Amino acid sequence: MTKAEFDTAVDSPAALPQPPGALAPNLPRQLSDAEFALLAAAGTRREVAPPETIIRKGEFGRTMFVIESGRILLEFGGELPDKLIGPREYFGELALFVGNHARVASASATEPCVLHVLDHDAFERVLRQSSALVAQFMRRSFAYLVASEQQLIANLRRRNEDLMLTLDSLRQTQDQLTLAQRQIRTDDLTGLCNRRGLYRHLERLNELRDPERQFGLLLVDLDDFKQINDHYGHLTGDGVLRAVAQELQAASAPVDLPCRLGGDEFALLVQVRDRRELAERAALISEAARQLRFPHAPRSLKVTVSVGGSLCRDESAWSVWYSDADCALYHVKGSGGDGWHVLP
Ligand SMILES: Nc1nc2c(ncn2[C@@H]2O[C@H](COP(=O)(O)OP(=O)(O)OP(=O)(O)O)[C@@H](O)[C@H]2O)c(=O)[nH]1
Numbered sequence: 001m002t003k004a005e006f007d008t009a010v011d012s013p014a015a016l017p018q019p020p021g022a023l024a025p026n027l028p029r030q031l032s033d034a035e036f037a038l039l040a041a042a043g044t045r046r047e048v049a050p051p052e053t054i055i056r057k058g059e060f061g062r063t064m065f066v067i068e069s070g071r072i073l074l075e076f077g078g079e080l081p082d083k084l085i086g087p088r089e090y091f092g093e094l095a096l097f098v099g100n101h102a103r104v105a106s107a108s109a110t111e112p113c114v115l116h117v118l119d120h121d122a123f124e125r126v127l128r129q130s131s132a133l134v135a136q137f138m139r140r141s142f143a144y145l146v147a148s149e150q151q152l153i154a155n156l157r158r159r160n161e162d163l164m165l166t167l168d169s170l171r172q173t174q175d176q177l178t179l180a181q182r183q184i185r186t187d188d189l190t191g192l193c194n195r196r197g198l199y200r201h202l203e204r205l206n207e208l209r210d211p212e213r214q215f216g217l218l219l220v221d222l223d224d225f226k227q228i229n230d231h232y233g234h235l236t237g238d239g240v241l242r243a244v245a246q247e248l249q250a251a252s253a254p255v256d257l258p259c260r261l262g263g264d265e266f267a268l269l270v271q272v273r274d275r276r277e278l279a280e281r282a283a284l285i286s287e288a289a290r291q292l293r294f295p296h297a298p299r300s301l302k303v304t305v306s307v308g309g310s311l312c313r314d315e316s317a318w319s320v321w322y323s324d325a326d327c328a329l330y331h332v333k334g335s336g337g338d339g340w341h342v343l344p
Pocket of ligand 1: 189221222223224225226227229233234235236237238262263264333
């Protein structure tokens with residue numbers, strides 16, 4: 001057979017048996033009578049008893065096997081399914097087609113088998129002897145291998161898509177979780193951190209600490225807020241709480257934590273250089289509240305707050321910090337509110 005004849009036999013689509021789905025399982029792997037007779041006669045007969053392993057995956061070989069009788073188990077490993085093949089089928093053909101080739105599967109006998117082993121020389125002989133028949137056999141084998149590859153690629157692509165979908169839904173779950181976590185630490189009305197968020201923040205204080213500064217706590221409580229609610233209505237009261245929250249936010253540095261402890265009570269945990277800086281912050285908040293104006297409420301609405309503060313000693317617990325600042329706040333309330341006091 002000339003090279004041109006061989007190429008035509010291998011490449012011509014007309015010469016190919018047209019498999020229904022063009023996928024590997026539909027392609028005939030069994031040899032025709034003529035192919036079997038030719039290949040079996042050219043090979044060396046070998047009897048194999050179970051559970052003998054005939055070839056091992058990964059080892060290099062140059063022989064192909066044609067099964068006359070018995071069954072052979074092909075194990076591809078990974079996630080590829082094993083395959084049981086029987087009479088008139090063959091395996092190891094790639095070693096003949098591409099020369100010294102690492103086996104892609106292990107093959108072992110599951111029952112007594114008779115095989116015909118073809119090495120490179122034997123194959124060259126049959127190729128010369130019956131080139132058209134061998135070309136037909138090779139063409140079918142190549143088509144089968146290509147279809148197997150295509151199926152493998154399709155499976156991998158599908159698995160990849162499944163993985164991407166799983167990843168996507170994991171990412172969404174993660175986002176939802178982060179959002180839910182943020183929501184349970186946030187006060188709905190003002191958007192500030194709530195008491196739960198403050199406690200979470202306290203657990204991480206050491207990571208957040210600026211070594212040049214110390215912690216200070218300011219407690220901010222609206223004056224006569226009940227009366228504001230009673231005179232101007234709850235909605236206006238809500239607006240007042242939101243406005244005070246904004247002022248606290250504006251008075252905070254990025255490392256500080258403004259929060260609403262509940263009702264009309266707020267806290268601002270700050271990092272300051274000294275008591276003077278903490279006092280300045282308290283005065284700023286007090287003045288900002290006094291300056292608040294509400295265009296949609298009667299002009300008579302005036303908002304004032306009482307601010308009590310204290311520097312926080314590292315060795316003390318939160319309860320001590322809170323009680324010190326509360327003591328200062330009590331002092332302001334006792335003096336009629338609308339002012340600030342920071343413990344010396
Ligand atoms: N509008 C509104 N009012 C609230 C909210 N939470 C609590 N309150 C009201 O806030 C008021 C707080 O009243 P008090 O604790 O007596 O405080 P106060 O009237 O400011 O009195 P002093 O602190 O002594 O000046 C109560 O009337 C609560 O009903 C809220 O989310 N929105």
